[in-house]
Amino acid sequence: MTKTKLKDNKYDPREIESYWQKIWEEQKIYSPNLDASTPPCTRRCGASLRTKKPFDPSASLRAQGKPFYNLMMFPYPSAEGMHVGNMYAFTGADVYGRFKRMLGFDVLEPIGLDGFGIHSENYAIKIGRHPKEQAKISEANFYRQLRATGNGFDWSRKLETYDSKYYKWTQWMFIQLFKAGLAYRKRAMVNFCPSCKTVLADEQVIDGRCERCATLVIREQREQWFFRITHYAEKLLGNIEKLNWSQKVKTAQRAWIGKSEGALITFKIKNSHRTIDVFTTRPDTLFGATFLVVSPEHPLVADLFGQGKDVMNYLSKAVVKSEQERIAQGKGKEGVPTWYSAINPVNNQEIPIWIADYVLMGYGTGAIMGVPAHDQRDFEFAKKYKLAIKTVILGIRRKPETPESLRAFHAKGDSGQDGHQTVARQARMTAGGEIEEAYIGEGVIINSGEWNGRKVPEDIGKVIDWLEQKSIGRREVTYHLRDWLISRQRYWGPPIPLIYCNICAKKGESWFTTDESLKIERKSWKSDHASPFDFLSSTMRGWFPVQEKDLPVLLPDVKEWKPTGTGKSPLATVESFINTFCPNCKSPAKRETDVSDNFLDSAWYFFRYLSTDIDSTAFDIKRAKNWLPVKMYIGGAEHSVLHLLYARFITMVLKDIGFIEFEEPFSRFYAHGLLVKEGAKMSKSKGNVVVPDEYIRKFGADTLRLYLMFLGPFNQGGDFYDTALEGMYRFIKRVWRLILDSCHPELVSGSPSPVPSPLEGEGQGEGAEIPKSIRQAQDPEFTEGQVRNDTQRRRMMHKTIKKVTEDIEHLRYNTAIAAMMEWYNYLKLELRGKKLEVTGEEVETFLKLLAPFAPHVTEELYHNVILRRQPKDLDSSSRLVGTQNDKKWSIHLQPWPTFDPKFLEEDEVTIVVQVNGKVRATLEVKSEKLKVKSYVEELARKSGKVKEYLEGKEIEKVVYVEGKVINFVTG
């Protein structure tokens, strides 16, 4: 087959690609042996084990058989199939993986499908097909597409989250969290999507709308299962700085965890024995507190404040208000006074207590002290309801230091009083002397008794100390992060593996009262929870996890799988599912009927990839030790918060309960950019979603891969234009032709002769059939000038190796490809009209550099030109590719080319000659003369038009930057 192709000189991607994909998968060249890899070097990472080479500048990148877990975010298999955005992400990840493999790492690059959960179920509802059936269809389609992209996936390790072999262990994870006391049930205000008919985690509510269907969510009191992720808030936050992630993602995670430090202050309520705790980051303004506000959901509202017609009226309105309405209302804050007042503990002043929905129950204590003079929201509220405003901070602004900022400062209308070191500044006033906005800047405390004169923010710590001494308040830290609402009233997910026993509940028993529980040391609990056992055994009455031997709890195959809207999962009506026996007392009991959130499926899948061949455990501990954490994780920035945070949380839990020794799952995370179509975001509603299939059919996966990687910087995304693809197709065809046309005919047609490898010491030396330089075809006509030519050509090659190597390492794929094009253009020009040919060394190097981007065509050419084997010899029956031990036949298992800096040195360097910073000439200077300024200056004065420009001018200064530029500065 290939002979014909070569004769015709025709590049036919379709034939080549499917052929090699089949061979790769058959020969398992991308399937590392997970149990046999060299464990990571503990002494010096990346050191070359081949010490024979005198100097190898890229040695630090090399490794011999070291595990490299190259992970990409597994896709949600939408029924429309994989779109080109998925392919963009996967190709970028695959290029990196292939590069690492050629550098000698044992690369694991697994793929799977995240097909469990609401997104898949909603689609099933839409088209009216059972999700299980739809999953099968999507799966086949997706895997077909994924194969066609030519990624180096380990197909022996794929997984699907909806496969019971997988979700068995998702359920096992749930049980581990339960047993660690990190899963609990509580009645709480939750987000409910009336369209999806399920509750949602806070993270899944965007602008008050459902993340999946954009329906306005309703706030409701419901009893639900939660994971205690807040328990890890401090660790999740603290570890961030150690991660090799982009600053952007780290910032997003920090913001989401949202740590605030401040104080908890206790107010007494007049005419009541009750007290109110408020959290504030500004305890220094306590003297300025003129009212207290509690959230409508605050427990004291039901217990104490909920009296009076006005209050009842307000509450009935506020509680049903959706999140969206509250936000839309913006600054028009509404509230209602209660009949109660509180006592400000620092000055015993009586201040009114209000109820308002601008205070959120979910943050802090659900109650705040209103300091209108120094908080904008409190200010607006005070204005609206004519509440007292008391200034306690005198603003200070330090005099601006630079002339520019001073000018800007004055231009803004700040009435700076020149000559003073500081400018007194308070809240901005209207002409009538009324305050226009709260002052929240730095300053000095006033009107606050013994605190007067203290500086803010410097002395806030001292203020808190004072409060602690007087037992008025204490230091407190609070987080924006809330516990993870994990239960969903849906069908298409892993049933939560818990059983409720009414009989045990009545006896006050739960799993936490069993012997097994008592034996477990709960490392995950902080010491300040003095008795987690008591706490859990009281809140978890009647609840028991399914015994591990009984896993999985299979999702029953039912006809009525659509969401019910009754607040219960469709499983709640399946008698055969619900009824079971209590693991504790063996009497009849009932199963939990909710399923777990889809984000749990994806929070641990990278553990499962390592052990898809093992049924007896979630993941093999030894393999996890060798292969994890993930060395490189590539995915979309939209998962900066949710998925990455959940995966980190689960990993920390697994560490605390003793399964692993690390607590961060992803050493490096790299967020790729977004691919758009002709300037617009691809979306189903716009109908501009690009599916790779047709492009692969027309141009081949190699062309599409190269094109996608060439669009722009990988972390910035790109714009997909049909026409531009042709250019990349052209490039591959040109390379194909250059290599085949300029190669010695004998080489292409066969009859190999054993000769030493042109890339000496590159590991494939002994016995390998590598041809010597083709140009040694001894043609006397071009020996003339050959030496100079050789040097130049070698320099170009080494320059390209350097550039491509460094660019791929930094994921600058677009410039790596450009460098290869430049080299191609150079060779083309070099060979044109002369009898020259590309050397074997050049061909081999070029193919290797291109291999991560265009795996199929490079493999094909490598076999025909370098190995001189016909692909048909590679059928599994052939002796050439006999055993799995002999995998050297593939270009993708060859060592990455190295460059030698000694070939990079130029013997002549171009110096730019400037007069007053303007380029007037360029100059070729011999390298060895570069250091001599006087010599260069001499030449420069005479070069080009420089003489004219310097005529009659006095030279004030000559700036010479060695090897780059010389600039004459005249008067």
Added chain:
RNA sequence: GGGCGAGUGGUGGAAUGGUAGACACGCGGGUCUCAAAAACCCGUGAGCUUUAAACUCGUGUGGGUUCGACUCCCACCUUGCCCACCA
């Protein structure tokens, strides 16, 4: 409202203090062909000029630092993404 990016030819982009526009797309012209496609060759920031050479201008706007600024600093404009009544 807050945070983080980005602004360069007709287009995607390159250059992170030293010849702006690499590389590619598109476009124009040519070769081959009966013709078309493909392929190949030449040109392609703007202005001035018949052409060439030369010169001038040119990286969102205004200012600054520097012998020299797309690059560093200040202010502003535009735009994208993320978060948002977080006390």
